[in-house]
Amino acid sequence: MNKLASDLGTEKISKLLIKQAVPATIGILVMSLNMIVDTIFVGQWIGVLAIAAITVVLPIAFLISSIGMGIGIGGSSIISRALGANKPEKAFLTFGNQICLTVILAILFVTLGNIFSVPILNLFGAKGAILPIASEYFGVIIYGVPFLAFAMMGNPVIRAEGKPKFAMYAMMVPAVLNVVLDILFIKVFDWGMYGAGLATSLSYASCGLYILYFFLSSKSELKIIPKNFKLDFKIVREIVELGGVSVVRQGAISILMIVLNYSLFIYGGEISIAVFGIINRVMMFALSPVLGVSQGFLPVAGFNIGAEKNDRVKETIKKSIYFGSIIGTIIFIGIVIFKEQIIWIFTNDTTLLDKTPNAMLIVFLVTPIVTMQLIGAAYFQAAGKAMPALFLTLLKQGIFLIPLAYFLPMYYGVNGVWWSFPIADTLSTIITIIVLKSEVDKNLQ
Template identity: 60%
Template sequence: MGQIANEIASEKVHKLLLKQSIPAAIGILVMSINMIVDTIFVGQWIGVLAIAAITVVLPIGFLISSIGMAIGIGGSSVISLALGANEVEKAKRVFGNQISLTTIAAFILVLLCFLLETHVLQLFGANGEILVPAIPYFRIVIAGVPFLAYAMMGNPIIRALGKPKYAMVALILPAISNIILDILFIKVFNWGMFGAGLATSLSYAVCGIFILGFLLSPKSSLRIGFHCLKLKKKIVAEITSLGSITLVRQASVSILTIVLNYSLFKYGNESSIAIFGIINRLMMFIFFPVLGIVQGFLPIAGYNYGAELYKRVKEVLFTGIKYATVLCIITFIAIYFLNYEMTAVFTTDTTLLQQTPNAILICFFATPFIGFQLIGAAYFQAVGKAKPALVLTLLRQSIFLIPFVIVLPMFFGLDGIWYSFPISDMLAAIVTFFFLKKETQKLVV
């Protein structure tokens, strides 16, 4: 642990940021390729309704597993700060409490989903003909969600421990297994949506088991005893204080999904939901290098802030913004020239090929501003300032976007939904700028 701490505290910031970010970006890339390939397979081998069904079901699974993500990111911030202050025992107890919280929350929510299956699916937009293919996919995917919750809880901790390569492998393994199983279950065995769901669920299990296995092994500096699993009020409060940012963000994503799917069906049809399904997959794939920078940024900023090395905190902040913005500009250029080709990868359906490229261009119009906003929001989370982090995180996905998705279609129809995305991105970036400017002026170097 000493060598890792020395690197985070003293190595050149641009080199350290790349060292942390590249494995995270590769892991996110593979995971996003996994999701894209999953959508391509069901789109090409099952049909347009299958894409719509996945678009409805996956946000439900991610909402449940986001409990694990919230506990993981909140706890990893506490762990980074504790390790920066040389409080190793506290870091271990935080990890133990994270395991207990994730276990309790995930299994309760999964049980509720099984008991309220049809109501949950309809709430998230399984309207019209979408419900039929959504049900078998939902049942098997939800069964594997607890493993996904453990994976999403543990991955940020591995990065906080300065082991980005292990975090990368944790994302690569389930991606590879899912792609192989998709081909086997959908194409070879012809199991349809059940096969797609089974492949996804088993890939969640691979990821969750690998991450927990590593963190509980002798290779981990956070190897714990059973006493660490006992919930402590103070530790739970710290985890939930910072983790609530991620949880509220994911909850807002779920609310946005409900509003979006309702509006898409109202102003369009089942195909409109499938179009957004393609755009949603592209969002994660296209932004993988930027999300890698964000993930690499978090433990470095958190550790150095905890160690009161404020000059390095400023340096990593500005370096992260610079790298993220350059990547976003390159991404926008690629979208501008290749939007039709991106669509054609997913489907041969004439309607989708006609409507999706224009929707992609509109939705990604403000891409150059997104890197700044993501790094800015991540900064406040990294340094343990929950309230501003929460506000900035909610700007794009809740405070701005949801009202626009409701109002703009009244005037512009289906296109109004697509316009909501760039308008929200630009407004969020402006607000983030003022928050960040005020905060960095307070740092005493």
Template identity: 60%
Template sequence: MAVTTDELGTQDIKKLLIKQAVPASIGILFMSVNILIDTILVGQWIGSLAIAAVTVVMPITFLMSSLGMAIGVGGGSVLSRALGGGDKEKALITFGNQVMMTFLLASIFVVLGLFFSDEMLILFGAKGAIMEPAKEFFFPILISVPFLALCMMGNNVIRAEGKAKFAMVAMIIPAFFNIALDILFIKVLNLGMFGAALATAISYFTCFLFVLWFFVFKSELKLELKHFKFQFPIVKEISELSFVTFSRQGVVAILSIILNHSLYNYGGEHSVAIYGIVSRMLMFALFPILGVTQGFLPIAGYNYGAENYERVKETISLSIKYGAILATLIFVLILIFAKPIAAIFTTDPLIIDQTPEALRWVFAASPIIAIQLIGAAYFQAAGMARKALLLTLSKQGFFLIPLVLILPNFLGIFGVWIAFPIADVLSTILTGYYLKKEMTTKLSQIKNGIL
């Protein structure tokens, strides 16, 4: 049974977190399994160069479509706090502005992508033999970006309403379509990279259709024409919080550029393909922690808006506890099964031999990452855009990018892999400091009427 918005402020936190986090985790699992299987099929049926091409292209399209995610998360924070404060009209206006902002900005990115495709691919690391399959993969994906952006935005709004199961279904549907169409287009029709891209593009459109159906027939947010009018204060509030998420994705895109160039320079096409496997495993293996973080956001945002600060503190503590337990289990499994994991993706003996070391080092600090993820999410849910931006950018922007630029000069390709756990530790220390200060001072002071 779906959670109503009122229950976000009244139901037992443990039960509520499970109700929100489990569907979010399942949705992320299906999305990551989709990407994982897509990469496996591409690697097995087309070749290891195809994995490298996908590794180059996907950060570009995710950067473009992440506008939708950013507007969804930022607007979702505004929307959750409006619902928590009993202001449904503001929630409706917020949602209407989210739709228009997402479609407009994503369409602009598509036009830029069409005019500057070669330059973008080269910038993101499409060197040597990677360039041709990357171009073939890029164009069908590019056209589907507005649909993916609207899906990402809509999914966060669905979750902000407390309808986590519908958000889960929205992520499951494209996974099934993508895998089925991969088999049809790559294996049966032998369409190669174009077929892989076409399958992905169509799957994004199916997600868009489901999200549209939800808001027409199931949502509590019934939009009217008057809600589709830009209101500057709302746009400003959405933009300030959305900038946090989009900045993170922008930094991820910059990181992808630096990583792909470093990997190619120090290890050639094979190292780019190895990171393609590692990055897919990062999304796949960490799905429970990401699910807990997604489940945490609407609960924290709603209760912060309703001034139920003790419930906010309890939600933070439980989310970190559950996330840490899950992350530790994942780390142990990666340590044990690193080599069999690599063999699933490719038959190339060099990649199978070198991937396990990369996997183990990249995941080395995963048991502590829940602190960083939940901490940054809290400040975003509470509408504290500056702190949220600082903490969200800390891992990739402040630590990982400099480390990837510096360490390979002394340690070669190993310097790339060791940079990940060092960045995790440093960003967790920074986030832990701010979060502890917030929980022991500001939240308690507000509760007692001091602030």
């Protein structure tokens, strides 16, 4: 067992969380910047409809690449527990199976995405004037999605090895490249949405290639061994059960985007989709530190669950929720104070500047408590308990937010869409607290 991984079972919990969460946060922040830069540049240099087009297309790309993320998170849970139980052979076999699954499934879904691109875009809300712009963007970034899927598979595995800084670097590389290429392709070459898509696609490729370089180098404990590509049914089943939680979550998010874009288009037209496009990018960036805490939680909790150190697991849960809640409160205060200034970054369109700030404030209303949801679901993933992890993961996006976003606008118009977010967050958090407390009282005493 490498020393960095074994430290997960001995080092002070608060120090471990900082060591794991800070690089994860920076990586997520920079990766979020990757998407924000596209939105800013197309909003300033192409137009409002371009923001709406990106809002429609990116959930499709992330649905496909979430297959890699699911395989990565499911496999990394097995790897963390295997390292905690001092079973390196199982960790190596799991890693090989992850690579094989990711490559096969990513290529399959990208092929289907190419064949059925127009029906898929229509389903996700590419209506009216949005469709031709969205088609141009989607037709380019689809080729970068397999690289993104591989990167999203490899990133949690690197963290499971106890090397969060390398996971951070893997997310920083594409963000920096995307900024440079966006300026070059959109502003200098004037390639419009094709240029924005090409920049994003090449940045995805750089991320995937960096992850591949890491695993081929001496830096990784988990080597790419061809004999481990042979799928082991028991390992695959466990990866699918645990990783399926992330895939289903992204699937729920994709269905949510369909419902949101439908409601927004019906009750507010293309401009409301653009408003949500800005809010969604701000949400990705602003919530990165909270997501970083939950990502940092996974390897620490998983290792100590495997090592049967229940006191350390409980301490990890408590401190993760504590740190995340403080961060969430700071984020909300920042949104309250700077909401107008934030919108100016994306656009100078007067309609967007008028409609977006108050909508964003409503969406962020209960940000201080969202960490409890994330840690609750992450605990059950780390513990290898797929069903409760799936249930808690689906609470917000699937069980509450989808029906709320569909029905509330019938009575309250576009405002019903915005209020569905804080209502769903509040209900999900209450249920998560009940389920997690029951689990701790029953199995971690």
